[in-house]
Amino acid sequence: MSRSVDERGPGAPRLAPWLFLSPLIVFAAIFLILPLGFSLYLTFTRWNPLGAPRWVGLRQFEYLFTRDAAFWDTLQNTFVVAGGLIFIGMPLSLMLAAIFARSRGRTVWRSIFYLPQVTNIVAIAYIWQFLLDDRYGLVNRGLGLIGLAGPDWLTDGTWAMVSVVVVMIWYELGKNMLVFLAAIDGLDPQIYEAAVLDGASGPRIFRSITVPMIRPAMIFVTVTSFITGMGWFALILAMTGGGPRGATDVTALYMYDMAFQDLRMGRASAAAMILFAIIAVIAVVQFRLLRERAT
């Protein structure tokens, strides 16, 4: 692709690439390396930002793991959210993509399905608060019309978690569908023609041809859904604030409140680091497992 220095014409650029890269290098130093190092240091301290950080060794980790029941609850909630995105959200978006792949008016459908993705998360959260309002929300009004009494979507703990997961799936559906769609569009139509000639049915073709052939897209969506579900707390913060009584509190949100409400920067940093470690390990394992099964 590029040539060695000797072959280059006059004014062979040695400095140029580094000049082009200089903003990135400076940024990496200040906004990547430095914060990660600072964060790692903070995990070993107790720090209320009014004073100076005090070194406490591994005490924050010990506290979170052995004495903080709420921390374990938030981890469990985190896995519920991520699991919902992977095991319900991904199959739904895959099925939708399969239906969508050979239909007319794709531009229109695509824009509609992608609409939540361009909407700010505060609007998403409030729109759904209105929809899910116990008495006057559209959802319970609709259920009332067919004679059903809808649950207290956001004030009952279990239902609040259901609501959060449903809204996340709703929000991510269009994005994941487009990833699958790109993969399905990339398949060779001749394979389908051969399968149809052999008399294979639609569902059979989907199961035996489409799904195995788009494995890379499935790996991509699984791993990104997992990472999103584990670390993304903006929607929950705006929609339920983690409530009622911690029922939808996820670890990332717990960490955020610990830092900016309780001003426990050391413990919050430790919580963030634990969550990151869990995400990193499981994402790598997922990636390996899914790739092995493919070969």
Next chain:
Amino acid sequence: MIAMLKYAVLGLVALLMLLPFADMFIGALRGPDDVFATPPNYFPTDPQWNIYARVFDELPMGRWFFNSIVVTTTITALQVATSTMAGYALAKYDFAGRDGVFRLVIGAQMFPFFLFIIPIFFLLRFVPLAGGNGLTEFGGSGLLGTYAALVLPFVVTWYGVFLMRQFFVTVPDDIIEAARLDGASEFLIFRAVVLPQVGPALWTLTLFAFVYHWNEFIWTMTITRSAPELQTLPVGIFLLEDQFNTLDQKSLQQAALAVSVAPVMILFLLVQKQFHAASGAGTR
């Protein structure tokens, strides 16, 4: 029959996607008569179109709008500049350390955003000689009360660098060599010869950055919670939550949300082709 079923499913999903937005627009138009009726009216009997004037009168909507535009366009411009420059260097120069930098770009994307909130918040607060800080004494607020705090942490987007690098790789070396032999400077080659070759990718990056940062919430809220004059549309609406508690204020909230959503939604519908061109780029 199967075809009908197919379109029935697509139609149903489309309805599920659109209904929540419709609910917001309908809710915004309800007047006190509708809200206080028993049971409350779903469809407004007398649509209150002046609600959209009221949100600008009764809320600091103009300020939020201004902040959203300033912050979003600044970040977008900076990200396009840094992504194209770095992407070009990684794609078209051969130099010691290139693979290391490329690995950095890939690796940096693995760190979730929540890891950076606490440390970057305090790094900005402890910037020397800013916001009342001394050279070694940090009693002030540093950069926290400034636009810089909203912009600086987003000057580089690692994914953007990666994306642009992938596009620059496809630009033929010959045209770069030819320009170099003609005596053009390296920067001129970049700007006048190479950049025009990746026009569509540039638009894609611009749109994604714009939409993402128009909608950005957590960081902006963290920084501007105590600085109302810096709040953007989503953050301002969120932090004014308490003002929308009474029943007849709900329509005001819904109208404000509609205004916050409208600009990007219109932009998206106008240029959705570029959007979708990029949505599959991660997997192919």
